[in-house]
Amino acid sequence: MGGMRGRTTAAAAAVVGVALALGGLVLVFALRLTLTGQVTDTARLRAAAIVELLDAGSAPADLTLADEEDWLAQVVNADGFVVAATPRLAGRPPVAHLHAGDTARVRSLPASDGCPCLLLATPAAGGRYEVLVAQTMDPITEGTTVLILLLTGGIPILVAVTATTTWMVAGRTLAPVEAIRRRVGEITERDLTRRIPQNAGDDEIARLAGTMNEMLARLEHAQNRQRRFVSDASHELRSPLTTVRHELEVALSDPDAVDVSRLAADLLTETLRQQSLVDDLLALARADEAGSGPSATVDLDDLVFAEARRIRDHAGITVDTRGVGAGRVLGDPAGLSRMLRNLVDNAQRHARSAIRLRLSERDGGVRLTVANDGPPIAPEHRAQIFERFARLDDARTRDDGGAGLGLAIVAAIVAAHRGTVHVETEDGWTRFVVELPAVTD
Numbered sequence: 001m002g003g004m005r006g007r008t009t010a011a012a013a014a015v016v017g018v019a020l021a022l023g024g025l026v027l028v029f030a031l032r033l034t035l036t037g038q039v040t041d042t043a044r045l046r047a048a049a050i051v052e053l054l055d056a057g058s059a060p061a062d063l064t065l066a067d068e069e070d071w072l073a074q075v076v077n078a079d080g081f082v083v084a085a086t087p088r089l090a091g092r093p094p095v096a097h098l099h100a101g102d103t104a105r106v107r108s109l110p111a112s113d114g115c116p117c118l119l120l121a122t123p124a125a126g127g128r129y130e131v132l133v134a135q136t137m138d139p140i141t142e143g144t145t146v147l148i149l150l151l152t153g154g155i156p157i158l159v160a161v162t163a164t165t166t167w168m169v170a171g172r173t174l175a176p177v178e179a180i181r182r183r184v185g186e187i188t189e190r191d192l193t194r195r196i197p198q199n200a201g202d203d204e205i206a207r208l209a210g211t212m213n214e215m216l217a218r219l220e221h222a223q224n225r226q227r228r229f230v231s232d233a234s235h236e237l238r239s240p241l242t243t244v245r246h247e248l249e250v251a252l253s254d255p256d257a258v259d260v261s262r263l264a265a266d267l268l269t270e271t272l273r274q275q276s277l278v279d280d281l282l283a284l285a286r287a288d289e290a291g292s293g294p295s296a297t298v299d300l301d302d303l304v305f306a307e308a309r310r311i312r313d314h315a316g317i318t319v320d321t322r323g324v325g326a327g328r329v330l331g332d333p334a335g336l337s338r339m340l341r342n343l344v345d346n347a348q349r350h351a352r353s354a355i356r357l358r359l360s361e362r363d364g365g366v367r368l369t370v371a372n373d374g375p376p377i378a379p380e381h382r383a384q385i386f387e388r389f390a391r392l393d394d395a396r397t398r399d400d401g402g403a404g405l406g407l408a409i410v411a412a413i414v415a416a417h418r419g420t421v422h423v424e425t426e427d428g429w430t431r432f433v434v435e436l437p438a439v440t441d
Protein backbone atom coordinates (compact mmCIF):
# COMPACT_ATOMS: atom_id res chain seq x y z
CA MET A 1 0.00 0.00 0.00
CA GLY A 2 2.88 2.37 0.77
CA GLY A 3 4.13 2.12 -2.82
CA MET A 4 0.77 3.01 -4.30
CA ARG A 5 0.29 5.74 -1.74
CA GLY A 6 3.70 7.22 -2.58
CA ARG A 7 3.13 6.98 -6.33
CA THR A 8 -0.27 8.64 -6.01
CA THR A 9 1.20 11.45 -3.93
CA ALA A 10 4.11 11.96 -6.33
CA ALA A 11 1.81 11.99 -9.33
CA ALA A 12 -0.56 14.50 -7.72
CA ALA A 13 2.32 16.76 -6.70
CA ALA A 14 3.87 16.58 -10.17
CA VAL A 15 0.59 17.38 -11.91
CA VAL A 16 -0.18 20.28 -9.59
CA GLY A 17 3.39 21.58 -9.84
CA VAL A 18 3.38 21.54 -13.64
CA ALA A 19 -0.09 23.10 -13.77
CA LEU A 20 0.89 25.89 -11.38
CA ALA A 21 4.16 26.54 -13.24
CA LEU A 22 2.35 26.82 -16.57
CA GLY A 23 -0.36 28.95 -14.99
CA GLY A 24 2.32 31.17 -13.45
CA LEU A 25 4.00 31.68 -16.81
CA VAL A 26 0.70 32.62 -18.40
CA LEU A 27 -0.04 34.99 -15.51
CA VAL A 28 3.37 36.70 -15.80
CA PHE A 29 2.94 37.10 -19.54
CA ALA A 30 -0.57 38.50 -19.12
CA LEU A 31 0.55 40.95 -16.43
CA ARG A 32 3.48 42.11 -18.52
CA LEU A 33 1.21 42.61 -21.52
CA THR A 34 -1.27 44.58 -19.41
CA LEU A 35 1.40 46.82 -17.85
CA THR A 36 2.99 47.42 -21.23
CA GLY A 37 -0.36 48.55 -22.55
CA GLN A 38 -0.76 50.92 -19.61
CA VAL A 39 2.74 52.43 -20.13
CA THR A 40 2.01 52.87 -23.83
CA ASP A 41 -1.32 54.57 -23.09
CA THR A 42 0.39 56.95 -20.62
CA ALA A 43 3.02 57.86 -23.22
CA ARG A 44 0.33 58.49 -25.84
CA LEU A 45 -1.64 60.75 -23.46
CA ARG A 46 1.43 62.83 -22.64
CA ALA A 47 2.40 63.10 -26.30
CA ALA A 48 -1.18 64.04 -27.17
CA ALA A 49 -1.09 66.91 -24.67
CA ILE A 50 2.03 68.37 -26.31
CA VAL A 51 0.66 67.78 -29.81
CA GLU A 52 -2.55 69.58 -28.86
CA LEU A 53 -0.61 72.71 -27.85
CA LEU A 54 1.47 72.68 -31.03
CA ASP A 55 -1.57 72.11 -33.19
CA ALA A 56 -3.24 75.09 -31.46
CA GLY A 57 -0.41 77.37 -32.71
CA SER A 58 1.85 77.49 -29.68
CA ALA A 59 5.53 77.91 -30.45
CA PRO A 60 7.89 75.22 -29.18
CA ALA A 61 9.76 77.82 -27.12
CA ASP A 62 6.55 78.66 -25.27
CA LEU A 63 5.99 75.07 -24.16
CA THR A 64 6.48 74.32 -20.47
CA LEU A 65 7.75 70.74 -20.21
CA ALA A 66 8.06 69.66 -16.60
CA ASP A 67 11.01 67.53 -15.54
CA GLU A 68 9.62 64.31 -13.99
CA GLU A 69 11.26 61.00 -13.14
CA ASP A 70 9.05 58.70 -15.16
CA TRP A 71 9.10 60.45 -18.53
CA LEU A 72 11.15 62.57 -20.91
CA ALA A 73 10.13 64.52 -24.02
CA GLN A 74 11.62 66.26 -27.03
CA VAL A 75 10.12 68.33 -29.85
CA VAL A 76 12.04 67.91 -33.13
CA ASN A 77 11.45 70.16 -36.13
CA ALA A 78 11.39 69.07 -39.76
CA ASP A 79 15.14 69.71 -40.05
CA GLY A 80 15.89 67.25 -37.24
CA PHE A 81 16.82 69.82 -34.59
CA VAL A 82 15.47 69.69 -31.04
CA VAL A 83 13.44 72.89 -30.48
CA ALA A 84 12.00 71.98 -27.07
CA ALA A 85 12.75 69.38 -24.39
CA THR A 86 12.30 68.47 -20.77
CA PRO A 87 15.12 69.86 -18.58
CA ARG A 88 17.06 66.57 -18.40
CA LEU A 89 17.23 66.39 -22.22
CA ALA A 90 17.91 70.09 -22.77
CA GLY A 91 20.73 70.67 -25.25
CA ARG A 92 20.86 67.01 -26.29
CA PRO A 93 20.32 65.73 -29.83
CA PRO A 94 17.20 63.68 -30.65
CA VAL A 95 17.15 60.51 -28.55
CA ALA A 96 16.00 58.46 -31.54
CA HIS A 97 15.08 58.76 -35.18
CA LEU A 98 11.61 57.25 -35.56
CA HIS A 99 8.96 57.64 -38.18
CA ALA A 100 5.77 59.31 -37.09
CA GLY A 101 3.57 56.83 -35.19
CA ASP A 102 6.40 54.35 -34.45
CA THR A 103 7.32 53.01 -31.03
CA ALA A 104 10.57 51.51 -29.82
CA ARG A 105 12.09 50.13 -26.65
CA VAL A 106 15.56 51.11 -25.50
CA ARG A 107 17.56 49.80 -22.58
CA SER A 108 18.39 53.29 -21.32
CA LEU A 109 18.65 56.96 -22.28
CA PRO A 110 21.41 59.38 -21.29
CA ALA A 111 19.14 61.13 -18.80
CA SER A 112 16.98 58.18 -17.65
CA ASP A 113 19.23 56.81 -14.88
CA GLY A 114 19.84 53.64 -16.88
CA CYS A 115 16.17 52.53 -16.82
CA PRO A 116 14.57 50.92 -19.88
CA CYS A 117 12.16 53.21 -21.69
CA LEU A 118 9.38 53.05 -24.23
CA LEU A 119 9.80 55.66 -27.05
CA LEU A 120 6.81 57.02 -28.93
CA ALA A 121 6.95 59.33 -31.99
CA THR A 122 3.86 61.48 -32.75
CA PRO A 123 3.52 64.08 -35.57
CA ALA A 124 2.29 67.61 -34.71
CA ALA A 125 1.37 70.89 -36.47
CA GLY A 126 0.76 69.30 -39.83
CA GLY A 127 4.05 67.43 -39.80
CA ARG A 128 6.27 70.39 -38.99
CA TYR A 129 7.20 68.88 -35.67
CA GLU A 130 7.66 65.43 -34.22
CA VAL A 131 7.06 64.84 -30.52
CA LEU A 132 9.25 62.15 -28.92
CA VAL A 133 8.07 60.88 -25.53
CA ALA A 134 10.14 58.40 -23.48
CA GLN A 135 8.08 56.65 -20.77
CA THR A 136 9.92 54.60 -18.18
CA MET A 137 9.18 50.83 -18.09
CA ASP A 138 9.97 50.47 -14.39
CA PRO A 139 6.32 49.59 -13.51
CA ILE A 140 6.50 46.64 -15.89
CA THR A 141 9.76 45.36 -14.48
CA GLU A 142 8.75 45.90 -10.87
CA GLY A 143 5.28 44.34 -11.30
CA THR A 144 6.50 41.20 -13.04
CA THR A 145 9.39 40.85 -10.61
CA VAL A 146 7.04 40.91 -7.62
CA LEU A 147 4.73 38.38 -9.27
CA ILE A 148 7.62 36.06 -10.12
CA LEU A 149 8.85 36.21 -6.52
CA LEU A 150 5.36 35.42 -5.22
CA LEU A 151 5.01 32.49 -7.60
CA THR A 152 8.49 31.22 -6.80
CA GLY A 153 7.65 31.12 -3.10
CA GLY A 154 4.00 30.17 -3.41
CA ILE A 155 4.13 27.29 -5.91
CA PRO A 156 6.37 25.06 -3.72
CA ILE A 157 4.08 25.73 -0.75
CA LEU A 158 0.98 24.79 -2.79
CA VAL A 159 2.72 21.67 -4.11
CA ALA A 160 3.69 20.69 -0.55
CA VAL A 161 0.12 21.24 0.67
CA THR A 162 -1.19 19.16 -2.25
CA ALA A 163 1.28 16.35 -1.56
CA THR A 164 0.44 16.32 2.16
CA THR A 165 -3.29 16.31 1.50
CA THR A 166 -2.97 13.59 -1.13
CA TRP A 167 -0.82 11.47 1.20
CA MET A 168 -3.42 11.71 3.95
CA VAL A 169 -6.43 11.13 1.70
CA ALA A 170 -4.72 8.22 -0.08
CA GLY A 171 -3.87 6.70 3.28
CA ARG A 172 -7.46 6.91 4.48
CA THR A 173 -8.76 5.63 1.14
CA LEU A 174 -6.37 2.67 1.00
CA ALA A 175 -6.76 1.75 4.68
CA PRO A 176 -9.81 -0.47 3.99
CA VAL A 177 -7.89 -2.17 1.17
CA GLU A 178 -5.04 -2.92 3.55
CA ALA A 179 -7.56 -4.27 6.07
CA ILE A 180 -9.00 -6.53 3.37
CA ARG A 181 -5.49 -7.70 2.47
CA ARG A 182 -4.68 -8.56 6.08
CA ARG A 183 -7.97 -10.42 6.54
CA VAL A 184 -7.52 -12.39 3.33
CA GLY A 185 -3.94 -13.20 4.40
CA GLU A 186 -5.31 -14.71 7.61
CA ILE A 187 -7.70 -17.02 5.75
CA THR A 188 -6.24 -20.44 5.01
CA GLU A 189 -7.48 -23.47 3.11
CA ARG A 190 -8.33 -25.07 6.47
CA ASP A 191 -10.97 -22.46 7.27
CA LEU A 192 -12.76 -20.85 4.34
CA THR A 193 -15.81 -19.94 6.42
CA ARG A 194 -14.37 -16.56 7.44
CA ARG A 195 -15.50 -13.49 5.58
CA ILE A 196 -14.30 -9.92 5.07
CA PRO A 197 -16.21 -7.18 6.93
CA GLN A 198 -18.20 -5.23 4.37
CA ASN A 199 -19.04 -1.60 5.02
CA ALA A 200 -22.43 -0.19 4.17
CA GLY A 201 -22.64 1.70 0.92
CA ASP A 202 -21.98 1.08 -2.74
CA ASP A 203 -18.53 2.52 -3.28
CA GLU A 204 -15.56 0.73 -4.83
CA ILE A 205 -14.25 -0.57 -1.49
CA ALA A 206 -17.62 -2.01 -0.50
CA ARG A 207 -17.94 -3.68 -3.89
CA LEU A 208 -14.40 -5.06 -3.57
CA ALA A 209 -15.24 -6.55 -0.18
CA GLY A 210 -18.45 -8.01 -1.58
CA THR A 211 -16.60 -9.54 -4.52
CA MET A 212 -13.97 -11.03 -2.21
CA ASN A 213 -16.69 -12.56 -0.03
CA GLU A 214 -18.38 -14.02 -3.09
CA MET A 215 -15.04 -15.49 -4.17
CA LEU A 216 -14.49 -16.98 -0.71
CA ALA A 217 -17.99 -18.45 -0.81
CA ARG A 218 -17.23 -20.07 -4.18
CA LEU A 219 -13.93 -21.41 -2.87
CA GLU A 220 -15.65 -22.81 0.22
CA HIS A 221 -18.30 -24.42 -1.94
CA ALA A 222 -15.65 -25.88 -4.26
CA GLN A 223 -13.64 -27.19 -1.30
CA ASN A 224 -16.70 -28.79 0.29
CA ARG A 225 -17.63 -30.28 -3.05
CA GLN A 226 -14.09 -31.63 -3.50
CA ARG A 227 -14.05 -33.13 -0.01
CA ARG A 228 -17.44 -34.71 -0.59
CA PHE A 229 -16.25 -35.99 -3.93
CA VAL A 230 -13.12 -37.54 -2.41
CA SER A 231 -15.20 -39.10 0.36
CA ASP A 232 -17.75 -40.51 -2.09
CA ALA A 233 -15.05 -41.75 -4.45
CA SER A 234 -13.25 -43.46 -1.57
CA HIS A 235 -16.49 -45.12 -0.52
CA GLU A 236 -17.31 -46.25 -4.03
CA LEU A 237 -13.81 -47.65 -4.54
CA ARG A 238 -13.81 -49.33 -1.14
CA SER A 239 -16.97 -51.34 -1.86
CA PRO A 240 -15.64 -53.43 -4.78
CA LEU A 241 -12.26 -53.78 -3.09
CA THR A 242 -13.97 -55.07 0.04
CA THR A 243 -15.93 -57.61 -2.03
CA VAL A 244 -12.78 -58.80 -3.81
CA ARG A 245 -10.91 -59.09 -0.52
CA HIS A 246 -13.76 -61.09 1.05
CA GLU A 247 -13.92 -63.48 -1.88
CA LEU A 248 -10.15 -64.02 -1.78
CA GLU A 249 -10.06 -64.51 2.00
CA VAL A 250 -12.82 -67.14 1.76
CA ALA A 251 -10.94 -68.89 -1.04
CA LEU A 252 -7.70 -68.92 0.95
CA SER A 253 -9.42 -70.22 4.08
CA ASP A 254 -10.82 -73.29 2.27
CA PRO A 255 -9.24 -73.72 -1.17
CA ASP A 256 -10.86 -77.10 -1.76
CA ALA A 257 -14.38 -75.68 -1.40
CA VAL A 258 -13.83 -72.85 -3.88
CA ASP A 259 -15.72 -72.85 -7.17
CA VAL A 260 -13.06 -71.31 -9.37
CA SER A 261 -15.49 -70.43 -12.15
CA ARG A 262 -17.87 -68.64 -9.77
CA LEU A 263 -14.96 -66.88 -8.02
CA ALA A 264 -13.52 -65.70 -11.30
CA ALA A 265 -16.93 -64.43 -12.43
CA ASP A 266 -17.48 -62.55 -9.17
CA LEU A 267 -14.01 -61.03 -9.24
CA LEU A 268 -14.41 -60.06 -12.89
CA THR A 269 -17.72 -58.34 -12.12
CA GLU A 270 -16.22 -56.34 -9.28
CA THR A 271 -13.11 -55.54 -11.34
CA LEU A 272 -15.22 -54.26 -14.23
CA ARG A 273 -17.29 -52.14 -11.82
CA GLN A 274 -14.10 -50.72 -10.33
CA GLN A 275 -12.64 -50.07 -13.79
CA SER A 276 -15.81 -48.27 -14.84
CA LEU A 277 -15.66 -46.10 -11.74
CA VAL A 278 -12.00 -45.25 -12.34
CA ASP A 279 -12.77 -44.39 -15.97
CA ASP A 280 -15.57 -42.09 -14.83
CA LEU A 281 -13.31 -40.38 -12.31
CA LEU A 282 -10.65 -39.83 -14.96
CA ALA A 283 -13.27 -38.42 -17.33
CA LEU A 284 -14.39 -35.97 -14.66
CA ALA A 285 -10.79 -34.98 -13.92
CA ARG A 286 -10.14 -34.28 -17.59
CA ALA A 287 -13.36 -32.27 -17.88
CA ASP A 288 -12.43 -30.22 -14.80
CA GLU A 289 -9.14 -29.18 -16.35
CA ALA A 290 -8.76 -25.91 -18.23
CA GLY A 291 -9.58 -27.22 -21.70
CA SER A 292 -11.88 -29.80 -23.13
CA GLY A 293 -9.19 -31.47 -25.20
CA PRO A 294 -8.31 -31.03 -28.87
CA SER A 295 -10.77 -28.77 -30.68
CA ALA A 296 -12.19 -29.86 -34.01
CA THR A 297 -15.38 -29.41 -35.97
CA VAL A 298 -17.72 -32.21 -34.89
CA ASP A 299 -20.87 -33.31 -36.73
CA LEU A 300 -23.14 -34.19 -33.83
CA ASP A 301 -25.66 -35.87 -36.16
CA ASP A 302 -23.05 -38.56 -36.97
CA LEU A 303 -22.57 -39.23 -33.24
CA VAL A 304 -26.34 -39.34 -32.67
CA PHE A 305 -26.93 -41.88 -35.46
CA ALA A 306 -24.02 -44.01 -34.20
CA GLU A 307 -25.57 -44.13 -30.70
CA ALA A 308 -28.95 -44.95 -32.18
CA ARG A 309 -27.50 -47.94 -34.03
CA ARG A 310 -25.74 -49.13 -30.88
CA ILE A 311 -28.95 -49.05 -28.85
CA ARG A 312 -31.01 -50.76 -31.56
CA ASP A 313 -28.45 -53.58 -31.71
CA HIS A 314 -28.43 -54.26 -27.95
CA ALA A 315 -31.83 -53.31 -26.60
CA GLY A 316 -35.40 -54.03 -27.41
CA ILE A 317 -36.36 -50.34 -27.25
CA THR A 318 -37.74 -48.20 -30.05
CA VAL A 319 -35.30 -45.45 -31.02
CA ASP A 320 -36.84 -42.50 -32.89
CA THR A 321 -34.33 -40.41 -34.88
CA ARG A 322 -36.76 -38.68 -37.26
CA GLY A 323 -36.03 -35.32 -35.68
CA VAL A 324 -32.26 -35.50 -36.12
CA GLY A 325 -30.96 -32.76 -38.38
CA ALA A 326 -27.56 -31.21 -39.00
CA GLY A 327 -25.60 -29.87 -36.06
CA ARG A 328 -21.94 -28.84 -36.10
CA VAL A 329 -20.00 -27.72 -33.03
CA LEU A 330 -16.38 -27.04 -32.16
CA GLY A 331 -14.97 -29.29 -29.48
CA ASP A 332 -13.44 -32.59 -28.43
CA PRO A 333 -14.94 -35.46 -30.45
CA ALA A 334 -14.16 -38.03 -27.75
CA GLY A 335 -15.67 -35.90 -25.00
CA LEU A 336 -18.82 -35.14 -26.99
CA SER A 337 -19.19 -38.81 -27.84
CA ARG A 338 -18.87 -39.70 -24.13
CA MET A 339 -21.47 -37.06 -23.24
CA LEU A 340 -23.95 -38.39 -25.81
CA ARG A 341 -23.37 -42.02 -24.81
CA ASN A 342 -24.01 -41.26 -21.13
CA LEU A 343 -27.28 -39.50 -22.01
CA VAL A 344 -28.41 -42.36 -24.22
CA ASP A 345 -27.43 -45.01 -21.61
CA ASN A 346 -29.34 -43.06 -18.96
CA ALA A 347 -32.39 -42.88 -21.26
CA GLN A 348 -32.14 -46.61 -21.98
CA ARG A 349 -32.09 -47.49 -18.26
CA HIS A 350 -35.23 -45.51 -17.53
CA ALA A 351 -37.23 -45.88 -20.76
CA ARG A 352 -40.33 -48.09 -20.77
CA SER A 353 -40.43 -48.69 -24.50
CA ALA A 354 -38.98 -45.78 -26.51
CA ILE A 355 -36.20 -43.28 -26.80
CA ARG A 356 -36.49 -40.13 -28.89
CA LEU A 357 -33.41 -38.30 -30.26
CA ARG A 358 -33.61 -34.77 -31.67
CA LEU A 359 -30.93 -32.43 -33.09
CA SER A 360 -31.31 -29.02 -34.69
CA GLU A 361 -29.52 -25.71 -35.25
CA ARG A 362 -31.18 -22.42 -34.36
CA ASP A 363 -30.24 -18.93 -33.13
CA GLY A 364 -26.53 -19.60 -33.52
CA GLY A 365 -26.62 -22.72 -31.35
CA VAL A 366 -27.14 -26.48 -31.54
CA ARG A 367 -29.95 -28.08 -29.53
CA LEU A 368 -29.65 -31.78 -28.69
CA THR A 369 -32.56 -33.60 -27.00
CA VAL A 370 -32.44 -37.13 -25.58
CA ALA A 371 -35.89 -38.15 -24.32
CA ASN A 372 -37.34 -41.32 -22.82
CA ASP A 373 -40.87 -42.38 -21.87
CA GLY A 374 -39.86 -43.53 -18.40
CA PRO A 375 -40.93 -42.14 -15.04
CA PRO A 376 -40.66 -38.35 -14.76
CA ILE A 377 -38.08 -36.59 -12.60
CA ALA A 378 -39.49 -34.35 -9.88
CA PRO A 379 -38.65 -30.65 -10.36
CA GLU A 380 -36.77 -30.50 -7.04
CA HIS A 381 -34.44 -33.30 -8.23
CA ARG A 382 -33.64 -31.98 -11.70
CA ALA A 383 -30.53 -30.09 -10.61
CA GLN A 384 -29.46 -32.76 -8.12
CA ILE A 385 -29.12 -35.50 -10.72
CA PHE A 386 -26.15 -33.68 -12.31
CA GLU A 387 -24.20 -33.74 -9.04
CA ARG A 388 -21.46 -36.29 -8.55
CA PHE A 389 -22.42 -39.58 -6.91
CA ALA A 390 -26.05 -38.47 -6.90
CA ARG A 391 -28.67 -41.20 -6.69
CA LEU A 392 -32.39 -40.59 -6.42
CA ASP A 393 -34.33 -42.82 -4.08
CA ASP A 394 -36.11 -44.69 -6.84
CA ALA A 395 -33.69 -44.20 -9.68
CA ARG A 396 -30.43 -46.09 -9.44
CA THR A 397 -28.97 -49.07 -7.67
CA ARG A 398 -25.40 -50.24 -7.61
CA ASP A 399 -26.14 -52.97 -10.11
CA ASP A 400 -27.92 -51.02 -12.85
CA GLY A 401 -27.13 -47.37 -12.23
CA GLY A 402 -23.41 -47.19 -11.63
CA ALA A 403 -21.84 -44.85 -9.14
CA GLY A 404 -23.91 -41.81 -10.04
CA LEU A 405 -21.26 -40.16 -12.20
CA GLY A 406 -22.76 -40.48 -15.67
CA LEU A 407 -24.83 -37.30 -15.65
CA ALA A 408 -22.13 -35.45 -13.70
CA ILE A 409 -19.75 -36.25 -16.56
CA VAL A 410 -22.36 -34.97 -19.02
CA ALA A 411 -22.63 -31.66 -17.12
CA ALA A 412 -18.84 -31.28 -16.91
CA ILE A 413 -18.29 -31.96 -20.63
CA VAL A 414 -21.11 -29.61 -21.64
CA ALA A 415 -19.72 -26.86 -19.41
CA ALA A 416 -16.24 -27.37 -20.90
CA HIS A 417 -17.79 -26.76 -24.35
CA ARG A 418 -19.47 -23.52 -23.10
CA GLY A 419 -22.92 -25.09 -23.19
CA THR A 420 -25.80 -25.86 -20.84
CA VAL A 421 -27.84 -28.94 -19.99
CA HIS A 422 -31.19 -29.21 -18.24
CA VAL A 423 -34.12 -31.59 -17.75
CA GLU A 424 -37.72 -30.97 -18.68
CA THR A 425 -40.87 -33.10 -18.76
CA GLU A 426 -43.60 -32.80 -21.37
CA ASP A 427 -46.40 -35.13 -22.58
CA GLY A 428 -45.05 -38.10 -20.64
CA TRP A 429 -41.50 -37.72 -21.93
CA THR A 430 -38.45 -36.89 -19.79
CA ARG A 431 -36.12 -34.85 -21.96
CA PHE A 432 -32.46 -34.01 -21.40
CA VAL A 433 -31.75 -30.85 -23.41
CA VAL A 434 -28.18 -29.83 -24.31
CA GLU A 435 -27.48 -26.39 -25.79
CA LEU A 436 -24.09 -25.87 -27.45
CA PRO A 437 -22.70 -22.99 -29.54
CA ALA A 438 -22.73 -23.80 -33.25
CA VAL A 439 -19.71 -23.49 -35.52
CA THR A 440 -19.63 -20.08 -37.19
CA ASP A 441 -18.47 -19.84 -40.78
